[in-house]
Each structure stands twice: as C-alpha cells, then as structure tokens.
Amino acid sequence: MIRTVAALAVVGMVLAGAGQAEAQARRPAAAAYKAPRGPDKVHPDLNGVWQVMNTANWDIEPHAARAALQMRPGPVVPVPAKEVVALGAVGSVPAGLGVVEGGEIPYTAEARKIRDENRQDYLKRDPEVKCYLPGVPRANYMHLPFQIFQSEKAMLIAYEYAGAVRNVLFNDPGPAPVDSWMGQSVGKWEGDTLVVTVTGQLDRTWFDRAGNHHSDQMKVVERWTPVGPNLMRYEATITDPGTFTRPWKMSMNLYKRQGEDARLQQFKCVEFVEELMYGHLRKEPLK
Template identity: 80%
Template sequence: MIRIAAALAVAGLVVSGPAAMAQPKAKAGAQATYKAPRLTGTKLPDLNGVWQVMNSAGWDVEPHAARAALQMRPGPYIPVPAKDVLALGAVGAVPGGLGVVEGGEIPYTPDARKMRDENRANYLDRDPEVKCYLPGVPRANYMHLPFQIFQSEKSLMIAYEYAGAVRNVMFDDPGPAPVDSWMGQSVAKWDGDSLVITVTGQNDRTWFDRAGNHHSANMTVVERYTPTGPNTMRYEATITDPDTFTRPWKMSMNLYKRVGEDAQLNQFKCVEFVEELMYGHLRKEPLK
C-alpha cells in the first residue's frame, strides 16, 4: 500500500494538504458552446429541477484547510458545555475546501475584517444558521441541502429545503424593496441562456458561511445561472457592499442537478430544533 501511494503521489494523482489548496480551479469550458433544452413552448432555457453544490463553501467561502470545531469556541449563551462540543470529534470538524471566492480572499475594509474575526471566534453564538434563521442570498444556494427551481414562461420561484425558505423571482421590476428582509427582493432578466438575478433589500443579519463572513444591509448581489451541461449549471454571484468591502467581488461554483428518486426536496423546518437553544433560559425550571 505504501508503494502504491508513493507511485500515485509521484504521478500527481494524489494531492493533499496545502499543495491541494493551491491547485487552480477548473474552468467551465463547455458552457460557451452548450445549448440547454428549451422550456416547452418557449425559447428560454429550461432550468427546472432540484440543484445542489458539491463543495464546502457552506463552511467557509474562502480557501481553507480542515480544522477542528473548537477553533470556533462556544459563546456564553450556548447551553452546550465545552466537553460536549469536544465529544463531537470529527462530526463537528470543518472540511477543507479550495474556496469559491475569485482571487481567494474577500476584500474587507479593516473594520469589517475585525468584525469577521470576532464572528468567527463566536461562531456558535452568532451564526444565524445555528438559530435556524433564513440563510439569505447567496448563502442559500451553497448550503449542504438542495433547492428547487420552478420555472414557467412568465414566472420563477426558488424553494430551499433549509428552513422552508422561498424566493419569488420577479421579471417586472417593482422598484426598491419596501422593507429589508432575510431573503431580499429578487428581480431577474435573461442574458442569452443565462438567468441574471439582482437581489437587494436584504437585512444585515445573514452571513455568507459558518466562518463569520458577513455584510451590511447595503449589499447588492447579482447572480448568474448558466447551464453548462445536461445536469450542470454554473453559478456566479457578484457582491457589492461599500460599507463592508473595498471593492465588488465575485464567487463562482458548479451546481449539479439531482435525478431519479433524489430529485425532490425533503422537509427541514428547523425552528423546533432550536427552541431550547434560544429560549431554554426562560424556563422556570431549566433542563438539567
């Protein structure tokens, strides 16, 4: 086995650790020539289906090595003793990832980077996902759970398995969002076979991942969904937020279409799972 591993390593077939982190990302080479199937009765590409990523961006959108859960310490209000978090072992650990941020690093302002570091250190106390809050955009698209696109000639809706989140995507711009919300307001247009969605009106309480990466309520997200194959789609999101970042930046990744019996969403309405976490301290007789 040692000889086989050594031979594979010499041949460049096995790469791990920092060397793997440095590998350049593969480009979606076929997307320029691929012509997606048309939505019945229209000239529009058919994006219907259940989609999911196969990366670790939900843990951290920047390039990162695998790390133990306790590099993100429990906050003061989490009813989980440190010894119990330690007992999670590999289950609570963070898998490594090449990252999805183009250029590798989010261009924070100095103050915003300091806040990111504080968020990361207090992850269990601050991450909105821990509390089952709606994930916001773009985070909803690369969590560990799938989402489904429902498309017709004149309308489009995106439903997420996580927390039952839903986005109603409009093709007629109604003007500025009347109020900030967790999922914001989505207005779309077609650019060839690419669906381009501009998302505004999100509140400042969502994060990009579990690593504390954050934004302000002044953020605008421009998404681009481009079919690249029968069961693949390229997803890009350009982030503009002058209150948090020194310049606009972009993340990009592949989405994969589920097929067969996997092409459906299950229920993951997680509110009931976090009641004790958030309100257990209000019990007259706290649980032991």
C-alpha cells in the first residue's frame, strides 16, 4: 500500500511538472525569457535545426489511434484498405491531442464533404505520397526537421523533406506574381516574435495526412516566439473564406536539435515515387 501511494505521488509530480512545462511553453511573448540576440544584435537568434514532437502530420485535429489512414467497410467495423493491409502496424495512425485551438477546424459544409472524400481516397490524393512540396504550415510539423538560416538582413528556411525551401522577405514586394507550392513569405518583427505572412500558395497542398485541405485563397500568418532555451512557440492563423467559416489557429512547440545529428540530411523523394507515378508507362510494366 505504501509503495502504491508513493508511486502515485511520483506520477502526480511528473504530471504536474509536465503541466507546468506546457504552461510555460504557452506563455505569451511578454514572458520573462530573453532569447540570445541574432546576427543583427537586435532580434532573437533563430538559427538552428528545429523539429516538432507531435503527431500533427497525421492529423492536426484531436484523434485516437487507428488501424490505417485509409479504411474500408468491414463485416462488423471498418478495416484497413486493401492497399495498406500488408503494412500492418507500420501503416497505422498514432493518437494525438491535435494542434488546432478549439479542437475542430471550422469547415463550410461543402469543404467538410471534400475532406471526408480525401480521407476515403487518401492514397491517391495526399500530395505527400507523391512527394509534392508540403506548403505552409505543414512543412513545419512533418516528421523531418528543418533549418533556419538567419543573417543580419535575410532569412532562409530549408526543409529536409523534398529539399523544400522558402525565403522570408523583409521588404514586402506586393502580391505574389504567381501561386506556388510554398507560397510567398513576408516577415516582420513584433518585439521578440517573428511574424510571417504567407500568401500565394497552390490549393493542392494539405494540412496533414487526414485529408484536411484549403483553397488558393488561404492566407497564413505565422508567429515564431522563443520561449526558452532551445524551445520556440509556433502559431499559425489560417484565413480562407473559400474553405472555412472563420479564421482559426494552430499552435505547437518547436524543439532545437542538439548534438551530432543536428543537421539536415537529404530526402529527395522524387525518385522514390517514380514507379508509383510513372511505372504504368514502362514498355513492359512491372507486375
């Protein structure tokens, strides 16, 4: 009995500590932490390799673990689609608390219907499967890290996934001349918070592997705020009247990688999907 009480006390202390850490990470920019200054000696130093520790790329909304990203009707309950049965647990979805504030994305009725259709046909529709560039904000919470390069006057964000990159412009050039996968990023500083407005994105990117989508009217306003050593709070407010009934926000922690592996590797995945996308064009297609 004593051991049980002691164990419960330890668990309580751990959970309380975790809650305090999460609360600290959610503090506003006015919190006491003062980040080291960057190359310009004025603004925070955001240089480094960053990565999330969540399951948002599977589904940005709260979700339970499930057998597969694409399901089909079964004799009693839904079962994994035929194409993913052989993957077993590797093709399953881990549970997640979600990163959408309020828990639910405010879709219009028609847009929600499209989201549901995307889920039913995930393997053919998710742009990540085909190695298309992920867009913003999805690029920031994929399973692979990204690196921020910050100088006195310029900033570049490089992503390991598909070699995606984007320049953060600090002189607004006006509307993007053409829509693109990663859009146009225009930044400014509000105290120690970097605010980046992203526009001009194609409508072909998704928010996650769960079919959550947007239109080419989407505007993303990101807020990057250092809240502790090697810890940054990331927020993205999404406005898209073609898809959502109102603006909504996601938020999460970003962690700075440390040690020998704090570097980007190559994941040029185009060659990995050649057979999937063009194998049927072989003179003698593989069986």
